[in-house]
Amino acid sequence: MDKRMETKWPERISYGLSDAADNLVFQVMTTYLLFFYTDVYGLKPGAVAILFVVARIADTLESLLIGLMIDRTHSRFGKSRPFFLWYALPYVVFAILTFVTPDFSETGKLVWAYITYLGLGFFYTAVNVPITSVLPTMTQNERELTLLGVIRQFCGSSVQIVVAVFTLPLVALFGQGNQKMGFLLTIIAFGIISLILILNTFFHIRERHTIKEISHQPLKKVMQMLWRNKQWLIISVVIFLYWLVTSIKNQTTIYYFKYVLHNEGLVPWANSFTLAALIGVLLIMHLTSSRSKKKTMQIGIILAFVGQCILSIGVYSGLLPVLFGGILFNSIGHGIIVGLVSIMIADTIRYGMAMGIQAEGVLASTDDFGVNLGLGFGGLVTAGLFHVAGYLPNHAQNTATLHMININYVWLPLIIYIMMMAVLHFYDEEKMQHAIKNKHVAN
Numbered sequence: 178m179d180k181r182m183e184t185k186w187p188e189r190i191s192y193g194l195s196d197a198a199d200n201l202v203f204q205v206m207t208t209y210l211l212f213f214y215t216d217v218y219g220l221k222p223g224a225v226a227i228l229f230v231v232a233r234i235a236d237t238l239e240s241l242l243i244g245l246m247i248d249r250t251h252s253r254f255g256k257s258r259p260f261f262l263w264y265a266l267p268y269v270v271f272a273i274l275t276f277v278t279p280d281f282s283e284t285g286k287l288v289w290a291y292i293t294y295l296g297l298g299f300f301y302t303a304v305n306v307p308i309t310s311v312l313p314t315m316t317q318n319e320r321e322l323t324l325l326g327v328i329r330q331f332c333g334s335s336v337q338i339v340v341a342v343f344t345l346p347l348v349a350l351f352g353q354g355n356q357k358m359g360f361l362l363t364i365i366a367f368g369i370i371s372l373i374l375i376l377n378t379f380f381h382i383r384e385r386h387t388i389k390e391i392s393h394q395p396l397k398k399v400m401q402m403l404w405r406n407k408q409w410l411i412i413s414v415v416i417f418l419y420w421l422v423t424s425i426k427n428q429t430t431i432y433y434f435k436y437v438l439h440n441e442g443l444v445p446w447a448n449s450f451t452l453a454a455l456i457g458v459l460l461i462m463h464l465t466s467s468r469s470k471k472k473t474m475q476i477g478i479i480l481a482f483v484g485q486c487i488l489s490i491g492v493y494s495g496l497l498p499v500l501f502g503g504i505l506f507n508s509i510g511h512g513i514i515v516g517l518v519s520i521m522i523a524d525t526i527r528y529g530m531a532m533g534i535q536a537e538g539v540l541a542s543t544d545d546f547g548v549n550l551g552l553g554f555g556g557l558v559t560a561g562l563f564h565v566a567g568y569l570p571n572h573a574q575n576t577a578t579l580h581m582i583n584i585n586y587v588w589l590p591l592i593i594y595i596m597m598m599a600v601l602h603f604y605d606e607e608k609m610q611h612a613i614k615n616k617h618v619a620n
Contacts, residue, residue: 183316183385189328191381192315195261195308196333198374201367202272203301204340207552208427208448209360210275211560214290216570217356218278224287226560228294233553236298240546243306247538249393255384256538257311264303265375269368271297276364278357302545304375310541313523314384323470326520327461334454334512340367341448387535394534402534409525409540411604412518415474415597416547419514422593424555429585432563433492436574437582443497450504457512461520470517470524471606475598477513480506482594489587514597518544524609531612559585 184192211229214220220228243260250256275293279285312325344363352359403409430448435441457477464473484507491500526540562585566577574582 183318184321184325188315188381188383189325190332191378192308192311192325193328193330193332194374195304195378196329197336198371198378199301199305199308200333200336201340201371201374202268202297202364203305204337205344205364205367206272206275206297207424208341209344209431210294211428211556212431213276213360215560215568217360218286218290219283220286220290221564222560222568222570223564225290226557226564228287228290229553229556229560231291232294232298233549233556235295236302236549236553237546239299239302240306240542240549241539243302243545244310244536244538244540244542245396247307247310247541248399248536250538251393254379255311255314256387257307257314257541258379258382258384260303260307261375261379264300265372265379268297268300268304268375269372271300272368272371273361273365276360278361298549302549305548306538306542306545309519309522309544310526310537311382311384312519312541313526313537314386315382317386317527322523323462323465323520326523327458327516329519330458330461330512330516331455334458334515338449338452338454341451342445345445388530394536399534399536399539402529402532402536403539405532406525406529406540408528408604408606408609409522409543411600412521412525413543413547414600415604416518416544417551418593418597418600419511419518420548420551421555422551422590422597423511424552425559425585425589425593428555428559429582432582433586437579447501447504450501451508451511453505453508454512454515457509457514458516460509460513461516464513469606470521471601471604474514474517474521475601477510477517478594478598478601479510481510481514482591482598484508484510485587485590485594489591492583492587524606524613527613528609531616558589 211225214225214228215222247256247260250259252259254262271293275290275297277289277293279289281289308329312322312329315325316322347363347366348356348359350359351362431441431444434443434447457480461473464476484503484505486503487506488500488503491497491503522541522544526535526537529536529540562581563578566581567575568578568581
């Protein structure tokens with residue numbers, strides 16, 4: 178390990194646990210909230226589809242807002258770090274309220290869903306954007322940045338798997354046949370743990386690399402830098418596509434096993450194979466030691482595509498071992514892709530500094546922006562297609578709905594992986610790294 182590295186293991190682990198904290202709630206939302214709204218709370222799929230679109234539009238605007246707030250924060254704790262302290266409790270409170278099910282009319286239920294879900298989205302953004310924006314201020318050492326990004330994603334992916342595998346069993350345990358109570362008690366437990374971990378991050382990390390002369394620039398100059406920062410624009414599109422495919426796959430999984438295979442009990446088993454994402458995350462340090470981050474991410478996309486092809490064979494042959502094998506390979510690829518995201522954004526932030534603008538808040542907001550936009554479109558696609566096909570919760574589905582489930586679960590992801598590879602082709606990492614090392618970008 179490089180002796181010049183500035184962070185120590187307690188700080189590294191505390192940084193990584195910030196993503197674990199967010200994912201305890203976030204993964205319940207992305208994986209089970211559509212199901213909760215339609216099959217537990219009793220909202221119509223079409224109404225949920227509109228809610229998801231409205232929420233994602235709000236969240237994309239909020240991402241930029243939080244980024245701007247970070248870049249204009251003057252605090253003895255730094256620019257990003259205070260957000261963990263200020264917004265941890267509101268985030269957890271709104272997470273719990275989102276899964277409260279008051280006995281309102283249909284309109285009242287929908288209003289409640291809008292208030293709680295939109296509030297949750299704002300506070301999630303407030304505690305999530307700082308995880309990415311704080312990274313390049315913790316160290317400027319290239320390998321240490323990669324290590325911190327890997328630790329973050331390892332912690333985040335580990336919790337994703339915990340949530341995917343144990344949420345429904347916990348709902349069953351806590352609810353004892355009452356899914357409303359089961360979901361509420363589960364999110365309360367996850368929320369308390371999340372609050373503790375977010376506050377732990379605040380107390381243990383430090384911002385070391387803020388250049389006062391360029392850290393609070395006028396918005397006009399920041400926007401000019403964003404337009405010139407082509408690598409940031411490209412990685413932003415890749416992030417959007419990644420979360421689009423993740424949203425579609427995650428939300429459709431429970432519908433596929435419940436209505437196509439008629440075995441909802443297999444969902445935790447299927448989700449347990451996503452544990453392989455940790456393999457992908459751990460491979461990043463090895464792969465990037467001999468190749469660029471761009472080439473490493475391309476390897477991840479190829480693995481995800483191959484895994485999806487294997488999954489499709491399992492779906493149409495009815496062979497569960499093949500299907501689960503496809504999930505495994507796909508998850509390894511996903512681990513590589515998502516593990517590199519914050520690291521590559523950190524590079525674009527440092528690239529912006531080479532242009533004379535330190536705007537880590539706005540540049541980091543693309544991570545959350547991509548998440549929200551991807552999840553919004555993913556929720557719209559899934560809920561919208563189900564609504565058009567005539568989906569009826571807790572009933573045998575018609576042929577059109579079963580066909581839509583298969584399209585979402587198998588074919589749309591394949592198309593999106595191809596799009597990701599095409600967009601990433603234009604990412605010029607060599608040019609960016611040259612500018613970072615020389616601290617100057619040619620006009």
